[in-house]
Amino acid sequence: MAFLDTRERAPAVDRGRGRRRRARRGALVAGSLVVAVLPLAGLASLLLRSHLDPHIENYRLHFVVFGIVGATALLLGYTAGEAANRRGDARVLLLSLAFMATGGFLGVHALGTPGILFMEERGGFQVAIPVGLLIAAVFATASAFIDLRPDLIPGLIRRRTLLRGAVLLSMGAWFAWAALRLPPLQGSGTEAATDGLVLAVAVVGTAMYAVSAVRYWSLYRDRWNLLPAAVIACFVLLAEAMVGVAVTGERKWHASWWEWHGLIVSAYLVIGFAVRREWRDERFRHLYLPTTRERHQEISVLFGDLVGFTRFAERSTPAEVAAVLNAYWGITAPLVTRRFGGEVEKFIGDGMVAVFNTRGDQPDHAVRAARAALALQLELARLARRHPEWPPMRVGVNSGEAMLREVGGDGHVAYPLVGDTVNTGARLESLAPAGGVLIGARTYVQLPAGTVVEPQMGLLVKGKDDPVNAYLLLAVP
Known part of the structure; x- marks a missing residue:
């Protein structure tokens, strides 16, 4: 009986495992792209077929949903910030600031719901979401590339309290600006891109979230874990929400308008689920920079x-x-x-x-x-x-x-x-x-x-x- 030398079999086995690994990765990428495209396809369908885009106006639901999601994002920001403090990790610190910015401006938007604090719509509250998402996009992009500038990390950690204070101050300032109807927020306005400024915010935010998602994919594709995957999914959903901001026009309270709001809700449900599944004492460990680990x-x-x-x-x-x-x-x-x-x-x-x-x-x-x-x-x-x-x-x-x-x-x-x-x-x-x-x-x-x-x-x-x-x-x- 003839036997095949194990030294000859090993390279063939390794090649087979490599092919299977690449095939699984390719299938994962293809499946992820399909899932990512579905919300945009649904949004396009709603906009192209007006009979599928009904008017659904519910102020109470609007306040409750965005109040809860805003509080959830703020809680995530606080939790991530505590982990960043404990370990001195700049990536998690920047992510915590992104979560805080989104959560805070979602809360401002919710408080501006007619019938809560004010009886009429006010433009500053209506555009709070895209403004908050743009601020969060800046921190998200910084978190994706901070490993390329290790010289900046000690300074960021030293100034972490100042950065949090700046985010909180921006929320308070925007709330006061909107409540007092100071120019250019004196009109009723809408959240949609009815003028060039909000359109520009949406375009820039979409690009930044997309770039951040790609960068996180390149960083974690060889050490895959639920939490990095959730961060990527969150960025993709927020990028698509910004697309919704740009294209829904005057469709306020229609299904297409609700959809991009729903994408924001989904983004933070995904992150919240992933963080909840991590081990409680080091929930953000899989996002730490290599210099935090060693x-x-x-x-x-x-x-x-x-x-x-x-x-x-x-x-x-x-x-x-x-x-x-x-x-x-x-x-x-x-x-x-x-x-x-x-x-x-x-x-x-x-x-x-x-x-x-x-x-x-x-x-x-x-x-x-x-x-x-x-x-x-x-x-x-x-x-x-x-x-x-x-x-x-x-x-x-x-x-x-x-x-x-x-x-x-x-x-x-x-x-x-x-x-x-x-x-x-x-x-x-x-x-x-x-x-x-x-x-x-x-x-x-x-x-x-x-x-x-x-x-x-x-x-x-x-x-x-x-x-x-x-x-x-x-x-x-």
Whole structure:
């Protein structure tokens, strides 16, 4: 019996798998194009056959639907913004701003429904949707191409609060402008393209959403997932809605007018469904930039540990031990995060780890970490005066480059920092005196003039062949 060498079979098997993969991808693209064209075909049919485009005027339905969809888009924007804050991801940040803009202007449009706040139609409220969609398109396009400009990412993250404020301000300004009927929004107007300005908005918005969809497809076609697919579908639907804005003319309250409104509703139903299906703690993980998942970062790390905690726990009840930990960490967490902008990475029994500049938006991370360490010891010294039997804390701070890398999957994902900077910080903490702060040389050189230290030269650190120079930190101006 003759046998075929497996080394000869392998290339043929690989070629077969490649052909099947390409065939599936081609079928997916073809099917997606057909689905994408259907709304435009339906819109054309309604416009070409007026008897299929009935007049359906329902103010209550209009207010409820767009109020709910606007609130949903705002909620998506908030959720995405929280993920962007936590991980420092510029793509998700820009998407969150796009969702916020759409949701906010949908809400403005809903409030302008006759019979809600005003009895008559007002032009500013009627054109709020295309204006909001255009603003959102700017952020959507930026999110699609931000990976090409990594130099812009730290600045965007630093200015995230300002950007959100600008979006919210634009909503409020448009509402006031429309309510006061200031020129050129003083007329009744319509949402359709009855003048060149709204037509131009629709054309530009359509192009931007289409380009964004194509770019997302090129980014994620080889690592397909429900959430990127939903973003692409959302952009396609919003592009088609902008086409509806451009071509429905004076067909307000007709079926063709309702259709492009329905496309906006569908876009956010798709996104909402996809986000709901993702793992709750990292719903936007599949959209993160590669530099969010893995990057080298200049950071400062702060380690804290309770001295003699094991002996204290031996002679104390579990309730007393829990009370000590709750008191210590109840002071530590808000001090590090709120006062100094750090992140508590984890508590491990009687130890804690905090990190500064994980998002690359804290150039003064060493100063923040040093000041946080001294402030922490000051607060704990006050606590010790009330509870002298409680164990004191020692703190180590170190600065330098570390690697942040995503580990895990659905169910548990972590973004730990690893490297010699982190390991040395842990060793410095173990050498720090009770109630003191020991900092590394890289931290010390970044502190301002007037910093008071006591040099601790040539320390022998476990796991390192060469001695380490460190400094007992006493004061930072």
